[in-house]
Amino acid sequence: MRKVVVAGVGMVPFGKYLDRNLKSLSKEAIDKALLDTGITKNSIEAGYVGNSVAGVITGQDTIRGQVILNSYGLGGIPVFNVENACASGSTAFHLGWLGVSSGMYDCVLILGVEKMTHPDRSQTFKAFRGGVDVEAMAEEISNEDTSKSVFMDIYADFARNFMDKSGLTKSHLAKAAVKNHYNGSLNPYAQYQQPRTFDEIMNDRLVSEPLTRMMCAPVSDGAAACILCSEEFLKKHSNKSPIYVEATVTKSTAVKGDDRQGVVAFAGQAAYEYAGIGPEEIDLFEVHDTTIAAELMAYNSLNICSLDEIGHWIDHDYTTINGKKPVNASGGLITKGHPLGATGVGQIVELVWQLRGEAGKRQLIKQPKTALAQNAGGILGTENAACAITILKR
Template identity: 40%
Template sequence: METIIIGTGSSRFGMFVDTPARTLAAEAVAEALKDAGLEGKDVGLVLVGNAVGGVVTGQEMIRSQTILSQSLLVGRPMAAVENACASSSSAFYLAHLAIQSGMHDVVVVVGAEKMTSTDRTLATKALAAATDVSLRQEAAGDGGKPRPVFMEIYAANARNYMARSGATAEDFADVVAKNTRNGSLNPIAQVKVPLSREDVLNAREIVAPLTRPMCAGIGDGAAAIVLCSSGFARAKGKKGPKVRTSLLASAEIEDNHEIVSRTAAKAFEAAGISPEDVSLVELHDAAAPAEIMVPEELLLVAQGDGPSLIRSGASRIDGRLPINPSGGLTARGHPVGATGAAQIVELANQLRGRCGPRQVANPRIGLAENAGGSIFNGAAACMITLLEA
């Protein structure tokens, strides 16, 4: 039995201070169910990815029920999944397992996040809590303002990578320039104005070498995916990309940044394909250097060859290996609980030929890499999903 994606939907991503998560989720769910040609009553299980709701909105315990309280899925069996930035991709993993187990024919995954607030410190505090707080140094900087904990981590990783690979700040700026061009072609993207290399390099520095456009911003948004069994799809005449594999991993002690490469190797083995088979990638670029570093960890290029992807144009929409045609986290946006689902929505839409001016030519295999949190000197959680047209 195979798992098939038959419906996708998404709200706009952006800073919508006065719009609650339930409104964004209802929009994404309605679009996904319409795309699938199904009603709420057809859904056996709903899994909702949400990461920072407890800190930002104060809502705990019944996050799935509140987030979906205005949606077409009210009353369906549901549960919330929290796994830092990998929350909704982890929900997708569990949905895939639910279908493969034979327990359900139709499962809906929703990722939804509300990060903006009249209190601008809440999102930063919530993100800092995705580290081991018992070991963390004081998260407040000068004047008591929360420090950008993850950007400090990403900046340190980038500096180390620059020293060993020859990558430059110009390379990172070119990644942002590419992704903002992609975002300008994406109707849901938070950043829709293309930036040049110079715009990026001349912007305010956050933590060297990262300037503001190199860092994914705070935002709100929701994405939804309808999955079904291949038997249900045949019986109802539904078509869509199939899930070749979906793997969840957690950090090991002294993981030393190996979680992505370890998970990718297992994913390719489970899917029975090689890295050379991948047509396009949506990866977790919470900071722009990730788009150069992570392809090496995903075994898509040799160690040290990451910069060649942006320098040669290979990672452009019309390149050999398009990366983040959606605009990625830095342009499409990074409402953390929705990010993993949004990546898979983009892959599914690309594999169905639905992406208009940002459509990748003849894609067959799409890969999504979504990482979350920080522990043991690396990401706490990693999700790798491979889809086939």
């Protein structure tokens, strides 16, 4: 397998864009990625497009990637449509890496894009329903509160169970959320850019106990793009410093119900083994905090710290931007936003900026050398249905 590098990245600030479509969002992200790389679109040999809910929200199904990339002027190339719940974008990244590392292509485009806002908010929440086993959860779906996502009660249940096992309190959730809201205030690509206090987060509107609104990722639109190529191609066509893909792993749950051995844990272990490193050698993590509780669960699953250490780590600011092990320097999903198909690629874009020293006000004082993104989605049993892990190195 050949070495694969991220040659360029681009991203649209995540937010609510009722007046923009998938093509518009995608064009901005791809333009930025190509400009960052210094190559033309004629160098792109294949496109991998991650999207989750366009069929429900916009009615565009079946050929989403072809429609988007043809409008951009990338007709004729192979286009692969990738749908894998919230992990759609990072799964597209994994498949694009495989295309280049195998020697099939020298240069490919990875695009994650999502339109989630809709004039009828219930239509947005309807889109989430497909991320569960609709037969197994038919009763829950039929009784669903149409004012919120079906996932929020599930996530809240996960949070309560995890708190019982770990000894964490709602205060720990709020403290971690304060960290992410501060980080988001430094990120011009974040949907929410205002720091929040502990009291504001604790006293915000309750979504589902113990989760308040500021502990949960918002509904978002957005797009992010990466150009992946072989090391040899980059040397010939661009003067950009390479960011190497050390590992990319995509796994699905075995529905075992043990979160320590669940999909995030064994995907992380597989990624560490592939890269030949351990969590202690990762300088920066971007993890999938659909709710802030999911971030704290990832500390355990990814072996950032042990289960009984999580509260201590939060209380002592170990995961702040300049703590001993920074997590979600971008602000995470709860402030950056969560446009499903774009989320995983957006995490990778953030890590590339940090590894290059281009992250602006949120740049780590000690520029990281190795970084990990964890992107999960869907629900089966008592955990995520899918998880993708990416490890990058400068």
